[in-house]
Amino acid sequence: MGRYIVRRSLLSLPLLLVISFFAFALSHLSPLDPAEAVLQAQGVPQITAELLAATRAELGMDRPLLIRYFAWLGACLQLDFGKSYVTGKPVWSLLGPAFLHTLKLTLASMTAIIVLSIALGVICALRQGKLLDRSVRGISFFLTSVPSYGLAALLIWCFSVKLDWLPTSGMESHASYVLPVAVMTISYAGIYFRIVRSSMLSQLHEDYVLYGRACGLPERRITARMIRNSLQVAVSVFCMALPIILGSTVVVENVFAWPGLGTLTVNSILGRDFPVIQAYVLVLAAAFVLLNTASDIIQAAINPKLQKEL
Amino acid sequence: MKLIQQLWKDKLAALSLTVIGAIVIAGIFAPFLAPHDPEEVHMELRFAPASWEYLLGNDHLGRCILSRLIYGIRPSVLYVFAALAASVCIGALLGFAAGYFRGKTDAVVMRVCDVMLSFPGYVMSLAVIGMLGAGLENILIAFVLMKWAWFARVIRASVLQYAESDYVKFSKALGLSHIRIMAKHIVPVALPDIAVISSSSFGTMILQVSGFSFLGLGIQAPHAEWGMMLSEARAVMFSRPELMLAPGLAIVIVVSSMNFLSDALQVALDPKLKSRRVSQPGAAASAEALTR
Numbered sequence: 367m368g369r370y371i372v373r374r375s376l377l378s379l380p381l382l383l384v385i386s387f388f389a390f391a392l393s394h395l396s397p398l399d400p401a402e403a404v405l406q407a408q409g410v411p412q413i414t415a416e417l418l419a420a421t422r423a424e425l426g427m428d429r430p431l432l433i434r435y436f437a438w439l440g441a442c443l444q445l446d447f448g449k450s451y452v453t454g455k456p457v458w459s460l461l462g463p464a465f466l467h468t469l470k471l472t473l474a475s476m477t478a479i480i481v482l483s484i485a486l487g488v489i490c491a492l493r494q495g496k497l498l499d500r501s502v503r504g505i506s507f508f509l510t511s512v513p514s515y516g517l518a519a520l521l522i523w524c525f526s527v528k529l530d531w532l533p534t535s536g537m538e539s540h541a542s543y544v545l546p547v548a549v550m551t552i553s554y555a556g557i558y559f560r561i562v563r564s565s566m567l568s569q570l571h572e573d574y575v576l577y578g579r580a581c582g583l584p585e586r587r588i589t590a591r592m593i594r595n596s597l598q599v600a601v602s603v604f605c606m607a608l609p610i611i612l613g614s615t616v617v618v619e620n621v622f623a624w625p626g627l628g629t630l631t632v633n634s635i636l637g638r639d640f641p642v643i644q645a646y647v648l649v650l651a652a653a654f655v656l657l658n659t660a661s662d663i664i665q666a667a668i669n670p671k672l673q674k675e676l
Numbered sequence: 677m678k679l680i681q682q683l684w685k686d687k688l689a690a691l692s693l694t695v696i697g698a699i700v701i702a703g704i705f706a707p708f709l710a711p712h713d714p715e716e717v718h719m720e721l722r723f724a725p726a727s728w729e730y731l732l733g734n735d736h737l738g739r740c741i742l743s744r745l746i747y748g749i750r751p752s753v754l755y756v757f758a759a760l761a762a763s764v765c766i767g768a769l770l771g772f773a774a775g776y777f778r779g780k781t782d783a784v785v786m787r788v789c790d791v792m793l794s795f796p797g798y799v800m801s802l803a804v805i806g807m808l809g810a811g812l813e814n815i816l817i818a819f820v821l822m823k824w825a826w827f828a829r830v831i832r833a834s835v836l837q838y839a840e841s842d843y844v845k846f847s848k849a850l851g852l853s854h855i856r857i858m859a860k861h862i863v864p865v866a867l868p869d870i871a872v873i874s875s876s877s878f879g880t881m882i883l884q885v886s887g888f889s890f891l892g893l894g895i896q897a898p899h900a901e902w903g904m905m906l907s908e909a910r911a912v913m914f915s916r917p918e919l920m921l922a923p924g925l926a927i928v929i930v931v932s933s934m935n936f937l938s939d940a941l942q943v944a945l946d947p948k949l950k951s952r953r954v955s956q957p958g959a960a961a962s963a964e965a966l967t968r
Contacts (some may be wrong), residue, residue: 381794388795392807511932513883513903515890516924519910523917613796617887621910632891635806643806647799654796 370666370673378659382652386442389648390435393640403638407451447645452637457645460630465649468619468626472612474543475550479611480604482555487562487600488593494567506556518549518621535623546622554611558603565599566592598668605661609654679868682944689940692933699930703749710743715898723916732922735905736912741922744900748923751812751895752902753930756885757878759816764874766820767827772866774828775835776858785828792825798884805893812895815888819881827873834869838862868945875938879931886927902927 401421405413429437441448447457490499509517522545526534533542569575569592578588619628627646634642666672683689702709711731718738726733732741774785804818838844839862847857886903888894895901902923909919 381791384791385795389803392803395804395807507935508928508932511879511883511928511935513886513890513906513924513927513931515887515903515910516906516920516927519906519913519920520924523913527914527917609796613799616798616802617891620891631802631806632893635802635893636810638809640807643803647803647806650799651795654799655794658794 367667367670367673371663374659374662374666378655381655385651385655386439386648387435389644389651390438392644392647394431403640404451407638408454442645442648447648448641450634450639450642452634452639457641460642461627461645461649464625464627464630467624468612468615468628471543471546471550471615471619471624471626472608475547475554475615476604476608476611478547478551479555479558479607482551483559483562484597484600486555486559488566488596490559491563491566491570491596492589494570503560506559509552510556514549514553515617515621517552518545518618521545521548522621535621536625542622546618546624549618549621550611550615554607558600558607561603562596562600565596569596601668602661602665605664606658608661609657612657613650613654679941679944683937683940686940686944688936689944692937692940695929695933696937699749699753702746703754706747706750710740710746712740712743714739714743714747714900716740723912723919733919735919736908736916741905741919744905745902745922745926748900748902748905748926751889751899752886752927753882755812755816756819756882759819759885760823760874760878760881763820763823764827764870766824767829768831768870770824771828771831772835772858772862775832776839776854776862778839782832786832789825789829792822793829795822797822801884801888805888810893810896812885812889812901815885815894819885823877823881826877827870830873831866831870834866835862838865868941872938872942872945875934875941879934879938882927882931882934 399418401418402413404421405417410417438448445458445462447461449455450457450460453460486502490502493499522534525532525545532544533539536542572595575588575592578591579585615624615626616628616632618624619626620632623629627650631643631646633639634646662672683693711729716739718734721730721734721738722736724730724734724738730740730742732745735741735744770785770789774782800822801815801818804821805814808814808817844857844861847861852860885894886901886906889901889903890907892904892907895904897904905923906920906927909916909923912919
């Protein structure tokens with residue numbers, strides 16, 4: 367196991383390097399000259415050639431690409447992502463708190479998704495083909511075609527405007543979590559509940575279920591055993607879901623004005639604030655790779671057969 | 677052709693196919709079908725309810741909602757389809773090469789795909805849009821760049837099972853050129869698989885592109901796009917919630933028809949699934965969603 371953890375972790379290192387280089391190179395892919403972008407973002411009225419050259423020297427853009435990359439990477443490892451072009455504040459002072467808020471939303475949504483999809487998956491599998499099963503599946507199939515922002519607007523209109531039960535936006539109290547988490551849960555639980563359900567169904571025809579029934583075990587205990595076995599599949603799926611959901615809160619955050627990464631990034635994109643976008647890509651992609659590595663390790667711990675594959 | 681006949685027998689699939697066909701035709705012939713200019717502003721008709729002149733009413737600038745809906749088909753559905761086709765083509769080209777030639781080609785293509793797929797797709801699309809600037813073309817470019825790897829991998833897996841078959845080996849022994857073997861013996865059998873995966877991605881892609889437009893990163897005003905229409909409607913949500921209805925329903929109808937169609941396509945291509953279909957609607961859509 368120890369050997370697997372070391373090898374799997376080493377494997378993610380080159381990927382992290384590729385990601386960091388991609389994030390760095392992004393600002394060079396832009397058709398806009400970074401020095402010009404800085405001046406534009408600061409609202410300088412007339413951009414002269416001297417001003418451009420001075421800004422370039424100030425940003426260190428006259429040095430070779432690779433040297434700048436390593437200098438940038440070294441700074442990033444100390445959480446120094448440079449300064450925002452627009453506000454002039456250090457990027458980490460904007461990104462750090464936003465990351466925390468997004469993480470809170472992700473964890474709350476993830477908990478709701480896991481609870482709901484396991485509960486629905488198990489119940490629907492036990493009532494396979496009955497009205498409850500069919501209607502839950504029909505509704506979830508329909509909900510996967512509803513855009514999350516439309517759903518969010520509908521919920522705001524219903525619960526915040528008409529009924530005035532919940533705040534429309536922001537992150538002030540615990541009540542603020544309800545609507546964003548609900549939208550995330552509705553968008554994703556439909557997918558994950560189906561996986562739990564089908565893995566429950568595949569357990570139904572296993573020999574141990576037949577044997578347990580033949581021995582006269584109470585149905586409750588057989589069901590408990592089936593749930594335990596089918597959750598093995600679910601654990602690996604949920605592990606992979608965490609980074610996906612962390613990266614896809616953008617739309618929901620913007621609709622609810624959640625002070626997280628998604629809102630920050632969209633505003634930075636609209637303001638052409640490159641250092642913030644760069645740091646966002648680097649932080650989220652690194653989190654994605656690390657969480658994927660962690661989920662592989664967890665899966666290998668549950669199912670030792672996977673350890674031999676590496 | 678047989679495939680379409682088979683699809684036609686499935687009532688739900690036939691309905692979905694009709695809906696999508698009608699929407700595509702409406703999008704192509706938008707200038708002839710739309711009753712008004714979608715960008716024509718009539719301040720005196722602001723928030724006017726539905727009338728015979730304006731069947732779906734007017735928006736916050738007095739523009740004809742029906743015409744905007746019809747013109748919105750182009751960016752919301754047709755251009756997304758073009759981006760999908762482009763990334764499927766890139767994926768198919770590389771997938772065919774990797775699955776057919778194996779060896780080094782396969783190793784290189786698959787390693788590149790591994791790296792691409794270990795990036796979070798949504799974040800990377802945002803990054804590309806961030807650098808290129810807001811705009812529909814940039815969203816579509818970002819999608820082509822991010823999605824091809826997934827198609828390449830699935831298409832390679834599908835080609836792999838045919839590349840080892842006896843008739844391909846026999847053709848090789850006969851000395852047919854690689855290109856002929858691919859065109860005659862591999863592309864035709866792999867096409868159905870490609871149809872299934874691309875149709876199942878189409879729905880999610882429409883949702884994601886309209887989501888970016890909703891955030892203001894996509895098509896710029898005054899052009900009509902469904903995501904943007906919803907976002908404009910959201911601004912007046914508290915007083916005029918009914919404005920969200922038309923674009924919202926349009927998206928739901930297109931995406932759900934696409935999901936039904938992709939499911940039916942899968943069943944039509946693999947009759948063994950028929951019994952499973954009862955137990956697992958939307959399996960194709962969920963497989964795609966797991967990778968986004």
